[in-house]
Amino acid sequence: MTLVFTICSVNYLAQAHTFGDSLKTLNPEFEFVIGLVDKLETKSIDKTKLPCYTLLEVDKINIPDFEEMCDRYNITELNTAVKPYYFDYFLKNRPEITNIIYFDPDIIIFDKLTHLQDNLEKYNIVVTPHITTPYNDNLWQSEEDLINTGIYNFGFVGLKRSVEAQKMIKWWCEKLHNECKIDLCNGLFVDQHWAEFFPVYFDKVFIDKHLGNNVAYWNLHERFCSFEKNQWLINKTQPLQFFHYSGYLIAKPNEVSKYQNRINFEERVDIIPLFELYKNRLLANNELYWKNFKCDYIKPPKITRFVRVRKYAKLPLEKLASLIESL
Amino acid sequence: MPSLPLIFTVCHINQLANAFVLGDSIKKHHPDYQFFIGLVDSKKNIPAKINSPYPIIDIEELNLDGFAEMSRKYTWDELSADCKPFFAQYFLEKNKNKIIYFDCTSIIYQPISFLSEILDNQSIILVPQLLHAGVHPDEKQILNTGIFHSGFFALKHSTEVVSFLNWWKENTKTKGFHDLCKGLNADQLWLEHVPAMFEKVSILKEEGINIGYWNLSERNIYSDENKTLIDEKKVISVNFKGLKYWKSYKNLIEQYQDTLLKTVKPSYGIPNPKDKTFQKNIAKNIRAINYIFDWFLDKIS
Numbered sequence: 001m002t003l004v005f006t007i008c009s010v011n012y013l014a015q016a017h018t019f020g021d022s023l024k025t026l027n028p029e030f031e032f033v034i035g036l037v038d039k040l041e042t043k044s045i046d047k048t049k050l051p052c053y054t055l056l057e058v059d060k061i062n063i064p065d066f067e068e069m070c071d072r073y074n075i076t077e078l079n080t081a082v083k084p085y086y087f088d089y090f091l092k093n094r095p096e097i098t099n100i101i102y103f104d105p106d107i108i109i110f111d112k113l114t115h116l117q118d119n120l121e122k123y124n125i126v127v128t129p130h131i132t133t134p135y136n137d138n139l140w141q142s143e144e145d146l147i148n149t150g151i152y153n154f155g156f157v158g159l160k161r162s163v164e165a166q167k168m169i170k171w172w173c174e175k176l177h178n179e180c181k182i183d184l185c186n187g188l189f190v191d192q193h194w195a196e197f198f199p200v201y202f203d204k205v206f207i208d209k210h211l212g213n214n215v216a217y218w219n220l221h222e223r224f225c226s227f228e229k230n231q232w233l234i235n236k237t238q239p240l241q242f243f244h245y246s247g248y249l250i251a252k253p254n255e256v257s258k259y260q261n262r263i264n265f266e267e268r269v270d271i272i273p274l275f276e277l278y279k280n281r282l283l284a285n286n287e288l289y290w291k292n293f294k295c296d297y298i299k300p301p302k303i304t305r306f307v308r309v310r311k312y313a314k315l316p317l318e319k320l321a322s323l324i325e326s327l
Numbered sequence: 328m329p330s331l332p333l334i335f336t337v338c339h340i341n342q343l344a345n346a347f348v349l350g351d352s353i354k355k356h357h358p359d360y361q362f363f364i365g366l367v368d369s370k371k372n373i374p375a376k377i378n379s380p381y382p383i384i385d386i387e388e389l390n391l392d393g394f395a396e397m398s399r400k401y402t403w404d405e406l407s408a409d410c411k412p413f414f415a416q417y418f419l420e421k422n423k424n425k426i427i428y429f430d431c432t433s434i435i436y437q438p439i440s441f442l443s444e445i446l447d448n449q450s451i452i453l454v455p456q457l458l459h460a461g462v463h464p465d466e467k468q469i470l471n472t473g474i475f476h477s478g479f480f481a482l483k484h485s486t487e488v489v490s491f492l493n494w495w496k497e498n499t500k501t502k503g504f505h506d507l508c509k510g511l512n513a514d515q516l517w518l519e520h521v522p523a524m525f526e527k528v529s530i531l532k533e534e535g536i537n538i539g540y541w542n543l544s545e546r547n548i549y550s551d552e553n554k555t556l557i558d559e560k561k562v563i564s565v566n567f568k569g570l571k572y573w574k575s576y577k578n579l580i581e582q583y584q585d586t587l588l589k590t591v592k593p594s595y596g597i598p599n600p601k602d603k604t605f606q607k608n609i610a611k612n613i614r615a616i617n618y619i620f621d622w623f624l625d626k627i628s
Contacts, residue, residue: 129523134494144502147519148510171460179467185508187471196474197466199522200455200530207522305628313620321610325603 002099002117003090005056006107007035007079009295010043014287015105017051018278021285022109030113031097034105035061035086037079039296049286058082058297061089065177073180075298080154080190081180084172087159091166103242104155108278110232110240115210116158123206124165125198126158128214133222139262141218148184150192152207155244156214157195168202211235216244217257225270232274245278250287253279331357332443332481333422337365337407337414338431339593340373344585345567346431348576350381356438361422364431365414367407369594374587386410386595389417393500398595401503406596408477408513409503412496415482419492423484430478432568434576437535439563442481450488450527452481453518454537462545469541471507475530477515478566479537491525535563540570 004023008016016034023032033054040057059066063085073081083102090100099120103109119126130146130153159165172194181188199205211234215223223234232240247257256263256271265272304310334353338346343364350362366385373379386394391413401409411428418426425446427439445452453475457463482488495517504511522528534546548562567576577585 131520132523134524143498143520144510144516146510147516151519151523167460174461175466184510185471187467187469187507193470196470196519197457197460200458200474200532201460209523306624310620310624314617317613317617321613324606324613325610327606 001031001097002029002101003031003033003094003097004101004103005033005035005086005090006103006105007037007083007086008105009036009038009075009079009297010040010045010293011291011295012105013051013290014282014285017053017285018281019103019105019107019109020051020053021281023103026109026112033090035082037075037082037295037297038293042296043293045293046289049289051285056086056089061085069177070297070299072178075295077180077182077190078297080192081176083154083191084169084176087169088173091161091169098161099158100161101158102154102156104244104246106245106248107155107242108245108281109242111212111242113241115212115241116208119206119208120158120160122204124160124162124204125168125202126206126208127152127154127195127198128156128208129153130218131222132209132211132219135221135262137221137262139260141260141262146218148193149189150196152192152195152198153214153216153218153244154192154195155216155246156242162204164202164204168198171201210241211238212241214242214244215240216246217260217263218246220256220263220268220271225274227273243274243278245275248275248278250279250282330422330424331360332425332427332446333361333363333418334427334429335363335365335414335418336429336431336433337367337411339403339407340366340368340591341589341593342431343373343377343379343588344580344583347380347583348579349429349431349433349435351579352434352436356435357440363418363421365410365417367410367593367595368591372591372594374584374591377584377588384414384417386413389413394595397500397503399597401596402505402599403593403596404599405503405505405513406593408515409499411477411514412492412499415480416492416496419482419484419488425481425483427481428479429564430566430568433478433537433564433566434579435564437563445529445531446481446483448527449529450483450485451491451521451525452529452531453521454479454531454533456541457545458532458534458542459545463542464544472512472541473515473518475515475518475521476537476539476541476566477513477518478539478568479564480518485527487526491521494524533563535561537564537566538562539566539568543570 006016006019020032023030033056036055037058069081070078087100090097129151135143175194176191179188180190182190199207211223215234226233226236234240247259254265336346336349346364353360353362362381364381364383366383368385369387370383370385397406397409415426415428425443427442455474456469456476463469498517499514502511503513505513510516538546538548
């Protein structure tokens with residue numbers, strides 16, 4: 001049995017709904033769960049709009065010291081830090097499940113995932129690299145940006161129930177409990193950068209370079225999309241497996257992604273229909289309704305008072321510290 | 328019959344004693360392997376009384392396009408790291424079979440013919456800094472500086488390796504700075520991409536190779552205070568880079584007049600920035616005192 005899950009807050013339910021529908025259409029035998037980093041009972045929600053998939057709230061999966069994590073992390077960090085804890089929960093509570101696969105909610109599945117299932121027969125863990133060829137340009141994001149944030153994209157990760165995968169999840173949970181931060185100067189970028197260790201720390205980790213996997217702005221420089229005989233193809237040869245609409249906003253439909261400046265719709269007309277399709281599905285799944293819900297785990301902004309007093313009080317010691325640094 | 332692997336290192340004149348000692352350790356176990364030194368300096372600046380036991384190729388012989396600019400913008404340490412892929416390409420052209428790189432601060436303790444066997448089926452061998460999850464006291468430091476260590480690698484002559492080296496040297500030529508906030512660490516961090524970008528890449532999970540300060544926490548190699556090796560059979564190579572030199576290692580390099588060689592200033596690159604770790608730590612502690620004001624003002628507000 002295979003279980004697929006995603007993680008989001010209520011404001012992203014249209015995306016999770018859209019993802020779930022695309023998954024179920026072609027892979028009806030998979031179980032699908034939406035992990036919700038949010039609370040349902042605090043909101044007045046029109047129940048008829050809820051997707052008909054299992055919603056598993058994060059306070060129900062027994063994360064040790066979850067309160068501490070909520071204090072420590074901002075909303076992005078918290079949403080990513082809980083990923084291995086969901087894996088852990090499924091491994092412990094669903095013994096009949098052999099394969100567990102995570103997808104980000106802003107993804108659409110375009111094929112039957114037999115290729116992935118076959119790889120999980122042979123390997124313990126499957127990851128997908130952002131790129132498989134160099135960029136050869138000076139645009140954003142660059143090859144060193146990927147090095148800083150992670151070679152593999154953790155909008156996807158698949159694992160097979162195995163001692164090795166359990167070891168990996170245990171270690172990943174430990175790391176993300178305290179160090180799921182965005183702090184590039186100290187080597188930290190949420191859950192994703194930690195995962196760089198997977199191929200060296202654990203056995204049978206497969207770096208899946210199938211061109212149809214995790215197609216997104218970061219690899220469109222090497223992947224051309226076309227629709228032929230009722231099927232999306234990459235570079236006219238490989239069937240598109242899943243497309244990742246990372247950083248795409250309905251409010252800015254002319255931008256491919258807010259995180260980059262390499263790919264645009266003027267030069268890449270091949271991807272226009274893929275984004276049109278996505279926009280329409282999100283709207284059909286009530287994106288405009290869901291997007292305004294506030295997540296219960298967002299902390300109120302911290303207000304600092306006496307800013308000027310603080311500055312002057314600190315000045316003498318700050319001057320001394322700078323002097324010592326300049327020696 | 329294909330030729331035997333060629334071993335090389337890259338260094339400045341001030342590290343030549345280390346390089347000679349590495350060469351000796353290789354010749355001890357593989358008298359038939361060729362060993363070359365790639366010098367990021369001019370050969371004519373080597374003190375007259377030094378007789379190199381091994382062939383030296385200096386950077387001028389490579390006739391690199393853009394080397395003058397690299398020399399202007401990179402520090403001594405960055406520059407010698409960034410020249411590595413250029414020397415790799417040069418020696419691969421020379422050997423046309425297999426090449427193995429060791430940092431000049433390394434010594435080998437065992438025959439390394441197993442590397443050549445791996446290269447029969449693989450194109451690139453990389454070595455991780457760490458092998459065991461959750462042992463190193465601060466694993467994020469390793470994430471920051473690189474999953475793989477560039478103090479060792481091995482390559483086989485192949486189209487795959489030609490494109491790897493072309494890509495690597497382009498990056499070390501233009502973006503070979505040490506700037507961790509930007510994801511740059513001279514030659515080393517580029518290796519992160521290699522298993523995803525190139526085929527037949529072997530990640531060598533061998534505890535005995537490239538033992539250094541970064542992985543000592545997971546590899547207990549000393550048997551006592553005198554730093555005797557616990558089990559010499561398990562140690563393939565030790566890299567003394569950044570490590571307090573063992574007395575035995577000091578003696579070895581001193582045989583080659585390390586004290587004299589160390590005084591030769593590199594003729595290319597800009598001086599390394601002063602190590603300010605000590606000053607920075609004091610400044611950090613002083614600033615920590617300042618947080619008392621924040622604590623107090625948060626309390627009363």
